[in-house]
Amino acid sequence: MATYYDIPVGAQHISLLEPLHFKLTTENEKIVDVEANVGYVHRGIEKACTTKFKFRQVSFVIGRICGLCSISHTTAYSQVAEKLLNLEIPLRAKYLRILALELDRIHSHMLCLSHVAENSGFEALFMRTMKDREISMELLEALCGNRVQYDYSIVGGVARDLRPEVAQMILTQLKELRSKVDDLIDIFQSNWSLSLKNKGIGAISREDAMRLNAVGPLARAAGVPVDVRNDTEDLLPWKQVGFEIVLENGGDVHARNMVRLKEILVSMKIIENVIQGLPEGPVVAETKALPEGEAVVRLEAPRGELFHYAKGNKTQFLERLKVKAPTFSNIPAFVEMFKGNEYASAPAIIASYDPCLSCTAR
Amino acid sequence: MRRIDLPLDKVVEEIGKFYQFDKHHFIVMNAVDLGDSIELQWFFADYAAPGEVTMFAARSDASQLIPSITSVVPSAWVAEAELVDLMGINIENAKKGFVLEEDFEGAPLRKK
Amino acid sequence: MKAFLIAIGNLFKRPATIQYPFAPTYKPDDYRGLIQHNPELCIWCRRCEMACPPGAIVFSQAMDGTQTYHYNRAVCIYCGECVRNCPKPGAIIQTATPASPALKDENINNSWAETVKQALESRAAYMAEKKKQAAAKQQGGENPA
Numbered sequence: 001m002a003t004y005y006d007i008p009v010g011a012q013h014i015s016l017l018e019p020l021h022f023k024l025t026t027e028n029e030k031i032v033d034v035e036a037n038v039g040y041v042h043r044g045i046e047k048a049c050t051t052k053f054k055f056r057q058v059s060f061v062i063g064r065i066c067g068l069c070s071i072s073h074t075t076a077y078s079q080v081a082e083k084l085l086n087l088e089i090p091l092r093a094k095y096l097r098i099l100a101l102e103l104d105r106i107h108s109h110m111l112c113l114s115h116v117a118e119n120s121g122f123e124a125l126f127m128r129t130m131k132d133r134e135i136s137m138e139l140l141e142a143l144c145g146n147r148v149q150y151d152y153s154i155v156g157g158v159a160r161d162l163r164p165e166v167a168q169m170i171l172t173q174l175k176e177l178r179s180k181v182d183d184l185i186d187i188f189q190s191n192w193s194l195s196l197k198n199k200g201i202g203a204i205s206r207e208d209a210m211r212l213n214a215v216g217p218l219a220r221a222a223g224v225p226v227d228v229r230n231d232t233e234d235l236l237p238w239k240q241v242g243f244e245i246v247l248e249n250g251g252d253v254h255a256r257n258m259v260r261l262k263e264i265l266v267s268m269k270i271i272e273n274v275i276q277g278l279p280e281g282p283v284v285a286e287t288k289a290l291p292e293g294e295a296v297v298r299l300e301a302p303r304g305e306l307f308h309y310a311k312g313n314k315t316q317f318l319e320r321l322k323v324k325a326p327t328f329s330n331i332p333a334f335v336e337m338f339k340g341n342e343y344a345s346a347p348a349i350i351a352s353y354d355p356c357l358s359c360t361a362r
Numbered sequence: 363m364r365r366i367d368l369p370l371d372k373v374v375e376e377i378g379k380f381y382q383f384d385k386h387h388f389i390v391m392n393a394v395d396l397g398d399s400i401e402l403q404w405f406f407a408d409y410a411a412p413g414e415v416t417m418f419a420a421r422s423d424a425s426q427l428i429p430s431i432t433s434v435v436p437s438a439w440v441a442e443a444e445l446v447d448l449m450g451i452n453i454e455n456a457k458k459g460f461v462l463e464e465d466f467e468g469a470p471l472r473k474k
Numbered sequence: 475m476k477a478f479l480i481a482i483g484n485l486f487k488r489p490a491t492i493q494y495p496f497a498p499t500y501k502p503d504d505y506r507g508l509i510q511h512n513p514e515l516c517i518w519c520r521r522c523e524m525a526c527p528p529g530a531i532v533f534s535q536a537m538d539g540t541q542t543y544h545y546n547r548a549v550c551i552y553c554g555e556c557v558r559n560c561p562k563p564g565a566i567i568q569t570a571t572p573a574s575p576a577l578k579d580e581n582i583n584n585s586w587a588e589t590v591k592q593a594l595e596s597r598a599a600y601m602a603e604k605k606k607q608a609a610a611k612q613q614g615g616e617n618p619a
Contacts, residue, residue: 038460039461042461044470047471056525057525060527131491145502145504145505145552151506151552159553166502213389213437226409234413307389311394320471322390322392324389324441328444332440
């Protein structure tokens with residue numbers, strides 16, 4: 001008869017950045033069952049957004065859900081509020097939103113890659129990726145005026161215009177970053193010791209990813225073509241700025257690394273196209289209307305599909321705001337992914353999945 | 363957004379007819395407190411028709427037992443467990459204490 | 475082997491990190507810093523107070539109707555929403571100066587709660603006084619007629 005041991009990982013654990021808890025049931029070294037608990041940081045932001053803050057202030061509150069994808073949250077909320085107001089925003093504001101979103105994607109993906117390297121036991125690569133990530137952080141600071149909380153999207157447009165010298169700075173620094181990312185791709189692809197911890201580990205099949213409704217790099221690494229940037233054209237002109245979907249086969253940690261690295265390259269291309277083709281015009285559209293009706297918005301955050309539902313009742317306060325974070329959709333797939341792997345691989349799998357618990361629990 | 367209104371007891375059947383795992387993508391389940399009743403919403407996206415979101419909506423009372431769609435969409439258990447905690451509704455087989463504490467009393471997102 | 479050579483080479487290179495307290499970190503010229511109020515230009519419409527998401531601005535009112543601006547840098551999130559909502563350009567601006575850290579002696583949270591409470595009370599008192607005066611005036615106007 002087999003003996004099973006329950007090993008808790010979290011809520012505070014050396015390989016976890018976020019407060020989440022897993023109960024791994026193991027048979028010898030193999031993980032056979034997983035139970036996840038994610039509700040350690042519930043802050044009641046959805047409730048606060050409908051009771052304490054006016055609908056224009058909510059776009060700042062909602063950015064505080066998460067430090068890494070704060071631009072995704074503010075942009076998604078601004079879009080859903082504009083739908084409720086029936087407001088069409090200027091094209092320049094749309095382009096600037098794409099610019100900020102893609103810069104954010106670069107820094108978020110690089111953070112995730114560095115943690116995969118760290119949790120696979122490759123500290124030097126962690127340091128190196130973090131150092132290169134600093135470039136994208138600086139560019140965001142130059143664009144938005146702050147290092148972490150960007151507050152860039154507001155209801156009706158964006159908060160500040162792109163200055164020509166900042167545009168120039170972004171173009172020159174991205175060139176520098178591109179050669180560094182090329183080096184990183186080389187290391188992640190061909191380093192032998194990293195491949196032992198990444199290739200074939202934490203794999204999920206295409207069918208399972210579809211059945212469990214996985215989103216983001218996790219699904220794209222398994223070959224599921226789910227990317228909201230591919231789907232929606234009405235809110236942000238993704239196709240115009242040269243978006244291409246990145247797909248990999250295999251669905252293991254290595255495939256997810258590759259998806260992220262290639263998406264960084266796609267993001268860089270998009271940013272260059274945005275800056276070169278930036279239309280002239282105002283960056284914000286004014287209106288005195290009040291939100292009415294209900295609307296949904298999907299947006300591709302760095303970790304996957306972000307979904308906002310809002311309902312207005314013609315007052316300053318919203319009736320209901322629902323935020324579905326990408327990590328939230330991935331929990332079922334994630335629990336599945338652990339099974340059959342060795343316990344020692346668990347940290348690398350957790351990091352490759354890029355969990356964002358402050359988004360999930362809100 | 364396409365909206366389909368359904369009676370509560372038809373929800374599982376209709377979603378079962380509609381949902382095919384390789385064609386549709388389950389986004390999330392949501393609930394809105396309308397004061398006298400609760401509106402439940404299930405959102406689906408389509409892989410083949412970009413940008414289209416289908417919403418199934420049903421009305422329910424606060425104390426009613428709501429059928430779970432996990433028999434049709436296995437990954438819906440996360441969304442259901444969250445709503446049980448935050449809205450204080452009763453969903454079949456959904457576990458309590460996923461987002462809040464297990465012994466937490468009350469429902470934060472209800473208006474009362 | 476290649477990695478080993480790179481590692482040896484790195485021993486003789488300058489550090490990759492910024493020597494922070496001795497060398498400044500990057501800061502853009504339009505950094506989102508402290509909010510500055512200009513009482514000479516202000517038209518006292520209190521729109522900044524209404525727009526401010528965290529409530530870092532509050533106006534108190536003396537009995538003669540003059541208003542005073544109060545601002546808490548520890549509550550402020552530096553979003554610039556007050557500047558965008560201001561109808562008079564230059565009355566409230568965002569500088570590039572970062573906020574200094576809050577010290578224990580300042581008692582910044584509790585004293586701010588007290589300030590907000592007093593400001594709202596002073597405004598309520600002013601409004602009540604004004605209402606009383608208006609009522610007296612109206613009565614005074616009605617009586618002779």
